[in-house]
Amino acid sequence: MLKIYNTMSRKKEKFQPIQGNRIKLFVCGPTVYDDSHIGHARTYISFDIIARYLEYKGYSVFYLQNITDIEDKIINRASELDVFPIDLARYFERRYLEDMQALGVDRVNLYARATEHISEIIVQIETLMDKGFAYETETGVYFNESKFPEFGNLSHRNVEDLNIHRVSPDSKKRNPGDFALWKKKDVEPYWDSPWGKGRPGWHIEDTAITEEYLGQQYDIHGGGLDLIFPHHEAEIAQMESASGKSPLVRYWMHTGFLNVSGEKMSKSLGNFITIRDMLKNHDPETFRFFVLSTHYRSPIDFSKTTLEQAKNSIERIYKVIKTIDDAIESDIPETINNDNELNDKLTETKNQFIEAMDNDFNTPEALSIIFNYIRDVNRELDIDNISKSMLKTIKNFLIETGSILGVDFSGKVYTDDKSEDLLDVIVEVRNKLREKKDWELSDLIRSKLKELDIILEDK
RNA sequence: GCCAAGGUAGCUUAGAGGCGAAGCGGUGGACUGCAGAUCCAUUACACGUGAGUUCAAAUCUCACCCUUGGCUCCA
The missing domain is CATH 3.40.50.620 (HUPs)
Known part of the structure; x- marks a missing residue:
């Protein structure tokens, strides 16, 4: 209610x-x-x-x-x-x-x-x-x-x-x-x-x-x-x-009001930030997540730290979806016994989410419920105790939840087509090197990519 | 002066009488060639101070301290 x-x-x-x-x-x-x-x-x-x-x-x-x-x-x-x-x-x-x-x-x-x-x-x-x-x-x-x-x-x-x-x-x-x-x-x-x-x-x-x-x-x-x-x-x-x-x-x-680093935002204080300026440094999903992380009636503080925390938090959700996608691609069973338990937990999570939102749109509470569920899912993923069909259900749930909150949890890929192809080539070459245990070169590739803000993570 | 909101771990936030929360961060371990991610553990005396009510208080009552905001421009 x-x-x-x-x-x-x-x-x-x-x-x-x-x-x-x-x-x-x-x-x-x-x-x-x-x-x-x-x-x-x-x-x-x-x-x-x-x-x-x-x-x-x-x-x-x-x-x-x-x-x-x-x-x-x-x-x-x-x-x-x-x-x-x-x-x-x-x-x-x-x-x-x-x-x-x-x-x-x-x-x-x-x-x-x-x-x-x-x-x-x-x-x-x-x-x-x-x-x-x-x-x-x-x-x-x-x-x-x-x-x-x-x-x-x-x-x-x-x-x-x-x-x-x-x-x-x-x-x-x-x-x-x-x-x-x-x-x-x-x-x-x-x-x-x-x-x-x-x-x-x-x-x-x-x-x-x-x-x-x-x-x-x-x-x-x-x-x-x-x-x-x-x-x-x-x-x-x-x-x-x-x-x-x-x-x-x-x-x-x-x-509630939005403050900037603990101070009221005003033109005279020189801490007036337009949406356009903010979006130059933060992506919209991060900002929305930042908004979600505080109840709508409470004051919220916009600062380097709080935005960074929001960014890191939302990444946790992006990552679990990516992990789920990878697992769905992999060779795991379509269904297993453990599904029942995870299904029950999913139902419980849904109910808790609705309960939180029903309580005057308590988004911080709703998020903490999602995070709890994500930890459970990760735990099962870690020990391969999860099936494809269950993963698909979980993914749908997370995406749907995201859309209620207006956040695209499916994660972002920051590339245009060409550079993505190019990246595939680089990764392929590096994998060959790794097969040959040429760690020096493969690490070099990884660190050079990192300089370009491309994070390469091995399975 | 009047009115309002609030003080919860290193940080950001929920909770609102009885299982010590979520995320971020720190440390250690498992897994990795390494790193990352993930998991586990840990860091955490968690509830501004002092009284009171109660079998039980972060949560209720009173007093006090502190912070922020509003009082005809304002999302």
Whole structure:
């Protein structure tokens, strides 16, 4: 039975979709004003895994993500670079999608741009105006926080505390906590609205988009921890006020922060790492494994050591699959008695894996179960107490498990065709030398290959 | 100030009342011509400190120490 930690209740809750086995999942996408960083990667990989697992459990998942392509940061950046905001947004959106593809994040069913939902946004603001939850000033349209006493429930804060620490509130607003639904602007980019030219506030796009595609209430809303306040609070306030229905979302899920060598990642500290830069030094599988090795809600530390450990760990899985492949090729029986025992163990492992993932997607636990099984398999392989058919079953299990987690465990071969052929020749020659016990030359070949980062291992 | 998360072997992480965990790393052994992989053993007094509850506490309670983060830019 799947349990999900709900930020709203601060508890793990039994998961039950609103409608049958259909799950409506929404995750806050990026503001496309710059290349995405590895903190984004952590969040989106986490939700990719969550979506994969939900699908594995037999749910039909509709995964929606917004793209914030109109926002002050985009406009500022565009004017710095002297380009149109929309062009800048499209450029970084394309790069974001490329990054996600490189990371194997491919579970999103629909990306929705804010600028393509302006009419839905306007409709929602009109509803809020009609119902008396919003008011117009000379600078824009604002949500009236005092009309929504539940504000602060998700982040578990009370509004009075927050108001004390507010810096220079806009004097036109009635309450310091009121947030903009529509900003009046008469410089590009702007859209026409009942309140004149302007553009939407940050929070409204998400509820306009989710109402359009998911309805007024849906199952899961995800995002980084930093979005809880004020962004997700604002979403709740807007949508629940507009629809009169509560809750907007059944399960609020938030991913923990990614730190770099123990420090918060920020541009001012100079430790800001984009996904692209990271991928120059690490392969995507390693990074995903690194993400998997910590629970999604915990902080995770990106450092040379942790990435190295992730790389070495995943190699252990690659290696067992390679060993299995070799054994399948070799001359071992199709079935043996010991299969029964290994089959039982496999069933047990599967169950434990599911149990771990059911427990709020506990991937570190799930991995440790896989590693335990791998040790058992290796042990049997070591004493040739395993059959071909069993090995095939085990391999399928490992590959399937990998695909739930989004990691290709089948291992990587870093060669193009020609060099592989060439390598075969070298290995063949070296084997001849070894037959002649010419260790000096064969070791020389091996060490020369090693200098080229080609590791040759004899059986 | 307010709020939150956390302190588990050398490192990275799970666990959450009762069999001392997983990976990485170190050491020794088996296997190898050697190396590697693998297996075995070992390294590990494992649970921030001090009290309390309990037959039993890393896990619950209280106090304290320390770390990190959030407080309307933020995945």
